[in-house]
Amino acid sequence: MSSPSPLRTALLALPMLGLTAFMLFGGKPPSSWQAGLALAATYVFLNALFILMLHTGKTDRWRSILFVTYGLLFIVSFISHLIEVRGTMVLTHDTYLKGETPFCHIVIPMTLIPAALTKTIIFPGTIVGSFASIASMFVIWIGASLALGRGWCSWGCFFGGLDDGFSRVLGRPVLKNLSRRWADLPFAVLLVIVIWSAASLSPVYCDWLCPFKAVTEFSEVLTALDVVKTGIFLTLFLAFVVVLPVLTKKRMQCAGLCPFGAFQSGANWVNPFEVRIDAALCSKCGLCLQRCPTFSISEESLAQGRTQSTCLKCGQCVDVCPKKAARFHVRGTAAGPELARLLFLYPAFLFFATFAGGNLQDGLTRILRLVSTGRMLG
Ligand code: SF4
Numbered sequence: 001m002s003s004p005s006p007l008r009t010a011l012l013a014l015p016m017l018g019l020t021a022f023m024l025f026g027g028k029p030p031s032s033w034q035a036g037l038a039l040a041a042t043y044v045f046l047n048a049l050f051i052l053m054l055h056t057g058k059t060d061r062w063r064s065i066l067f068v069t070y071g072l073l074f075i076v077s078f079i080s081h082l083i084e085v086r087g088t089m090v091l092t093h094d095t096y097l098k099g100e101t102p103f104c105h106i107v108i109p110m111t112l113i114p115a116a117l118t119k120t121i122i123f124p125g126t127i128v129g130s131f132a133s134i135a136s137m138f139v140i141w142i143g144a145s146l147a148l149g150r151g152w153c154s155w156g157c158f159f160g161g162l163d164d165g166f167s168r169v170l171g172r173p174v175l176k177n178l179s180r181r182w183a184d185l186p187f188a189v190l191l192v193i194v195i196w197s198a199a200s201l202s203p204v205y206c207d208w209l210c211p212f213k214a215v216t217e218f219s220e221v222l223t224a225l226d227v228v229k230t231g232i233f234l235t236l237f238l239a240f241v242v243v244l245p246v247l248t249k250k251r252m253q254c255a256g257l258c259p260f261g262a263f264q265s266g267a268n269w270v271n272p273f274e275v276r277i278d279a280a281l282c283s284k285c286g287l288c289l290q291r292c293p294t295f296s297i298s299e300e301s302l303a304q305g306r307t308q309s310t311c312l313k314c315g316q317c318v319d320v321c322p323k324k325a326a327r328f329h330v331r332g333t334a335a336g337p338e339l340a341r342l343l344f345l346y347p348a349f350l351f352f353a354t355f356a357g358g359n360l361q362d363g364l365t366r367i368l369r370l371v372s373t374g375r376m377l378g
């Protein structure tokens, strides 16, 4: 893909420069110099990476920087917020009773399906009204699913940046030739937690398995059973988010455990974008198959010129393919690879900037405050 001229890049970037300025600067003025600096840095950071995507023709190389930074700053922002509001990362019995638990997209399948079967919302959060209410997260999820399908997992998930980041620590995988059967595990987890949640009318994935409790909030440890649950989520975090991604260069939490990821694979059928392999150009070198972080390209799918429904549209195969055979495609159109990639990048980046912008800014503000005053909390 030849680089566009600087003028063409600038013209292509102009809509996003305007939209992100409107989104980020359109609200209340910053409350401190740290917040003002963080706001300006967020704007420059987001758009610099988007311009690099446009100008270099590489997607994943720049997306991963955005995404990993988001994963890290989300933790800074979220934990600080919890401590300001609640004084602790620990979720107490009182929090459950008051329905004050922030809702997270990973809970969607075990909320949606039991709700359809039993007419009961089993999550202890508010339905409407707060920044992480059940209704607001559902609206965001439906919009993003229609626009990006499982692209959510590379352009929106506030946890995905962690295993994505750890999968890039080493240049080469230590554990190679992993069985593709790992990709079946999230579907099995999904089936089990949906049935178990509907039967017990409780959010069992949050309660028992979610590894991200290690970096967000977790229940009080009061009984021997709580000790077991705490041991499970810490072990899963270390194994699937840190150690296995480092050793395999795969996003093992997303590709080998996450039930939401499995559920979201279905959304790949109802949105316009997909990644395809042009069989006429492909030399069958296998590089895309090795590099795909989610086992979404197999020998068979390569021969058929497609990626599997688990593809999370990170663009890594498109970036590395030496023959430019792996490419973005817009279903039902004859758009060429460059136009198709551009048509995908606009909604993907806009979703990222909208969803992540606030956390990036807040996380950065807190770090600046820590450096300048010694205090991270407001
Ligand atoms: S990296 Fe490109 S050329 Fe190599 S197998 Fe994949 S699509 Fe074919």
Ligand code: SF4
Binding pocket: 275, 291, 292, 293, 294, 295, 296, 297, 307, 308, 310, 311, 312, 313, 314, 315, 316, 317, 318
């Ligand atoms: S098939 Fe390509 S775009 Fe899809 S997850 Fe794998 S590397 Fe990313």
